[in-house]
Amino acid sequence: xxxxxxxxxxxxxxPQPRASYDVVIVGGGLHGLSTAYYLAxxxxxxxxxxxxxxxxxxxxAVRNTTxxxxxxxxxxxxxxxDFGLRLWEGWEAELDYDLMFDQRGVxxxxxxxxxxxxxxxxxxxxxxxxxxxxxxxxxxxxAFCPIVNVSPDIRYPVMGASLQRRGGIARHDAVVFxxxxxxxxxxxxxxxxxxxxxxxMAGNRVxxxxxxxxxxxxxxxxxxxxxxxxxxxxxxxxxLPIQSYPLQALVSxxxxxxxxxxxxxxxxxVYVSQAQKxxxxxxxxxxxxxxxxxxxxFQILEHQIQxxxxxxxxMRRAHLLRTWAGIVDVTPDASPILGxxxxxxxxxxxxxxxxxxxxxxxxxxxxAHALVHEVPHELATSxxxxxxxxxxxxxxxxxxxxxx
Amino acid sequence: xxxxxxxxxxAREETEFRHGGEGVRVPPDGDDPGWTxxxxxxxxxxxxxxxxxxxxxxxxxWFHVVRDTTTHQILSTRRLDGxxxxx
Numbered sequence: 368x369x370x371x372x373x374x375x376x377x378x379x380x381x382p383q384p385r386a387s388y389d390v391v392i393v394g395g396g397l398h399g400l401s402t403a404y405y406l407a408x409x410x411x412x413x414x415x416x417x418x419x420x421x422x423x424x425x426x427x428a429v430r431n432t433t434x435x436x437x438x439x440x441x442x443x444x445x446x447x448x449d450f451g452l453r454l455w456e457g458w459e460a461e462l463d464y465d466l467m468f469d470q471r472g473v474x475x476x477x478x479x480x481x482x483x484x485x486x487x488x489x490x491x492x493x494x495x496x497x498x499x500x501x502x503x504x505x506x507x508x509x510a511f512c513p514i515v516n517v518s519p520d521i522r523y524p525v526m527g528a529s530l531q532r533r534g535g536i537a538r539h540d541a542v543v544f545x546x547x548x549x550x551x552x553x554x555x556x557x558x559x560x561x562x563x564x565x566x567x568m569a570g571n572r573v574x575x576x577x578x579x580x581x582x583x584x585x586x587x588x589x590x591x592x593x594x595x596x597x598x599x600x601x602x603x604x605x606x607l608p609i610q611s612y613p614l615q616a617l618v619s620x621x622x623x624x625x626x627x628x629x630x631x632x633x634x635x636x637v638y639v640s641q642a643q644k645x646x647x648x649x650x651x652x653x654x655x656x657x658x659x660x661x662x663x664x665f666q667i668l669e670h671q672i673q674x675x676x677x678x679x680x681x682m683r684r685a686h687l688l689r690t691w692a693g694i695v696d697v698t699p700d701a702s703p704i705l706g707x708x709x710x711x712x713x714x715x716x717x718x719x720x721x722x723x724x725x726x727x728x729x730x731x732x733x734x735a736h737a738l739v740h741e742v743p744h745e746l747a748t749s750x751x752x753x754x755x756x757x758x759x760x761x762x763x764x765x766x767x768x769x770x771x
Numbered sequence: 772x773x774x775x776x777x778x779x780x781x782a783r784e785e786t787e788f789r790h791g792g793e794g795v796r797v798p799p800d801g802d803d804p805g806w807t808x809x810x811x812x813x814x815x816x817x818x819x820x821x822x823x824x825x826x827x828x829x830x831x832x833w834f835h836v837v838r839d840t841t842t843h844q845i846l847s848t849r850r851l852d853g854x855x856x857x858x
Binding site for chain 1: 772773785786789790792803804807808810811812813815817820822838840841842843
């Protein structure tokens with residue numbers, strides 16, 4: 368196992384598992400790493416392990432399209448996501464790492480009156496909450512992003528768009544490296560190739576995790592398993608209201624700079640940005656069927672490329688280079704689940720669904736608080752598992768649906 | 772793309788169908804936890820999964836499918852009345 372991974376030792380240590388830790392985080396994705404980082408940094412809890420069945424930077428951490436924004440709709444969600452965006456604004460300095468975090472603006476196009484009304488409502492809600500948001504008419508869109516086809520004679524003419532100028536993108540690999548380095552330096556053990564196979568219980572309290580690298584005792588356990596959260600919960604004896612689907616994305620070959628913002632279209636199921644290196648990065652809606660296979664069906668990609676070509680005729684000459692899928696954990700209300708589980712000392716952080724990348728900082732920040740204080744952070748009180756019993760759902764399908 | 776054998780029409784491409792989620796949902800006896808489960812919880816296994824699809828651009832029949840969620844292989848399809856398909 369020691370030789371299974373080529374680790375950049377100048378970034379993080381590769382320790383052997385200790386017999387026990389104060390906190391074991393299950394899942395070494397961005398949210399798991401972020402949780403461990405904030406446990407150590409904000410709360411001084413350094414006797415922490417992150418156990419990861421694969422390797423750092425192999426799952427959704429690098430299977431996303433790196434969109435960052437905070438223009439959600441509900442009063443419960445907006446402060447959470449915008450606090451997250453403010454954390455992004457400080458992360459490069461705090462982590463001392465060039466994350467290529469670039470607030471180039473996120474445009475959300477609308478193509479129907481109903482959609483335009485919904486997006487205008489979100490713009491208004493954002494502004495009332497102090498989140499930057501603007502409504503652009505088609506001429507403004509053309510000025511802000513010249514390659515968008517705003518002519519009225521296409522199948523779904525553009526009727527306007529919202530713009531969040533503080534939104535943008537970052538380089539996801541760099542975020543993995545930066546967080547792993549920071550957590551490791553603070554004392555967190557990052558244990559790769561360490562798959563959880565069960566939980567050790569004393570009554571209804573978890574006391575350790577059983578892994579492919581042996582038993583590891585744990586004062587508290589945090590499950591941060593994204594699409595595999597339902598499987599982890601099953602090992603601990605409870606269920607989650609989560610369904611796991613493939614979410615696909617693709618990149619083109621490297622082309623000249625043509626696009627300096629993120630553009631998304633909910634109706635046409637496509638969103639595009641251009642990486643600093645030059646590839647066009649595109650995502651679509653999720654596949655319709657449940658899966659843990661990290662791949663989806665080709666017609667989803669075909670559909671998003673059709674939409675992209677109608678909206679951005681200049682992309683006709685680009686070539687499809689690479690496609691991939693991540694497994695996303697979708698809740699009934701498209702909002703995350705944060706906090707206690709039915710098992711004592713076992714906490715859950717999941718359900719970020721199709722839009723988890725942007726939430727990497729805030730997810731770890733509030734989840735670390737819950738692990739330490741045993742109560743939710745004030746930004747996360749509305750996102751408990753119990754909301755599905757009380758009916759106090761936080762419906763973010765409009766904000767999260769396709770515009771990840 | 773999946774190739775799905777409709778019990779009525781035979782093997783057709785996935786684009787003719789729509790996924791309908793978990794196969795059999797049984798209403799509870801009336802307690803709140805039971806309703807919570809019915810409304811919000813679905814099976815989500817890694818492996819064989821009993822689900823329903825509808826041949827929306829074909830015969831428009833709903834039918835049962837067992838599909839492996841780790842490989843996408845379709846293990847069986849059958850009619851809603853439980854009979855094997857004629858196709």
